[in-house]
Each structure stands twice: as structure tokens, then as C-alpha cells.
Amino acid sequence: MSDAVPDTQLLARIAEGDQQAMGEIYDRHVTTLFPIALRIVRDRAEAEDIVHDSFVAVSERAGQYVPERGSVIAWLVTLVRNLSIDRTRRRDRRGVLAREVIAHEPPSPVPDPETLTSEASEREKIRRALSRLPDAQRQTLEVAFFEGLSYPEIAAREEVPLGTIKSRAARALAALREALASEGLTDDEPASAATAGSPQTTQGAR
Numbered sequence: 001m002s003d004a005v006p007d008t009q010l011l012a013r014i015a016e017g018d019q020q021a022m023g024e025i026y027d028r029h030v031t032t033l034f035p036i037a038l039r040i041v042r043d044r045a046e047a048e049d050i051v052h053d054s055f056v057a058v059s060e061r062a063g064q065y066v067p068e069r070g071s072v073i074a075w076l077v078t079l080v081r082n083l084s085i086d087r088t089r090r091r092d093r094r095g096v097l098a099r100e101v102i103a104h105e106p107p108s109p110v111p112d113p114e115t116l117t118s119e120a121s122e123r124e125k126i127r128r129a130l131s132r133l134p135d136a137q138r139q140t141l142e143v144a145f146f147e148g149l150s151y152p153e154i155a156a157r158e159e160v161p162l163g164t165i166k167s168r169a170a171r172a173l174a175a176l177r178e179a180l181a182s183e184g185l186t187d188d189e190p191a192s193a194a195t196a197g198s199p200q201t202t203q204g205a206r
Contacts, residue, residue, distance in 0.1 A: 036152060
């Protein structure tokens with residue numbers, strides 16, 4: 001069956017000009033790639049254009065793919081993310097204006113030593129709480145929080161089902177809340193921000 005053909009073989013055929021292989025790899029991965037583009041550009045028409053442009057690029061760059069650098073789906077995700085970000089930067093000039101406004105705002109007051117000490121203590125408690133999580137759960141949260149990846153992007157990168165990532169993140173967040181509580185950081189303290197911006201909250205509509 002065509003579904004059993006590895007992505008790497010499909011890319012090799014695409015590099016030779018095989019349009020059928022292009023159709024197969026498109027059908028196999030478009031449902032993963034389109035939500036990624038849509039999340040970044042927030043416009044369905046633009047997201048469709050980006051996915052189309054991405055596969056045009058695939059037809060041109062298929063021969064440049066190096067398996068040792070990662071899976072085909074991870075390569076495709078990176079391609080779509082880069083094109084989406086480039087499109088957003090070109091389209092949205094408001095960021096330039098925002099930076100100019102910020103540059104003319106008065107500087108923020110310097111925190112007093114007591115505040116700095118308290119914040120440093122809370123950060124250390126959060127780090128200790130994260131270190132208690134199983135490796136897979138901790139890595140899922142770190143990728144989501146610090147790299148800003150969505151659940152579909154994490155699933156594509158790790159080549160595991162989306163449901164696995166969602167359940168892993170849910171367990172990780174619950175465990176993190178317990179660990180924070182044991183460190184004396186409750187939900188009404190500043191450290192609750194460690195879970196307030198979780199992908200569970202920000203991606204619920206996906």
C-alpha cells in the first residue's frame with residue numbers, strides 16, 4: 001500500500017520529479033501542517049497559501065533533505081513555521097510602531113533588593129518543582145513554555161500521537177501544581193504564572 005512507503009522514499013521520488021509522491025506526502029501531513037501555519041498567521045487563507053508554498057519548496061528542496069538531521073515531518077514543520085513567521089513579519093508592521101512607542105516610554109522603576117530576593121527565591125522553587133517531574137513530562141512543559149510549540153508541533157517533533165502529548169501535559173501540569181504547593185507556592189501567589197500560561201489554556205480552542 002502507498003501509505004506504507006516511508007517519507008524518506010517519497011522525498012527521494014519527489015526529487016526526481018514524481019508528482020504522485022508529492023500528492024502522497026501532502027495528503028499524509030497536511031492535517032498536521034495547516035494548524036501550525038494557522039496558529040501563527042491567524043488567517044485561514046494565508047495559512048492555506050503558506051502550506052501550498054511549503055510544498056512548492058519541498059518540490060524544489062527535496063534533494064537537500066538530510067535524514068541524519070531529523071525526521072521528514074520535523075523538516076516539514078520547520079519549513080512551515082519559518083514561512084509562517086516570515087509572512088507574519090512582512091504583514092504586521094505594527095510591531096515596528098510598538099517598539100518605537102516603547103523606546104519613548106519612561107524606564108520602569110528599578111525593583112528594590114527585597115523584591116529581587118523574593119523573585120529569585122520563587123524562581124528557584126519553580127526550578128526545584130520542575131526537577132521533580134518525570135523526564136518526559138518535564139520536557140513537554142519546557143518545550144511548550146520556553147520554545148512556544150503547540151501540542152501538534154511537539155507531537156510531530158517527537159513522532160508520537162497528539163493524544164499522548166496532551167495527556168502527558170495534563171499529568172505534568174497536575175504534578176507541577178502539587179510540587180509548587182509543596183514548595184509553599186499556592187495559586188494566589190506570583191509563581192502561579194508558571195501554570196497560568198500553559199498550553200492547556202492557550203490551545204484549548206485548537
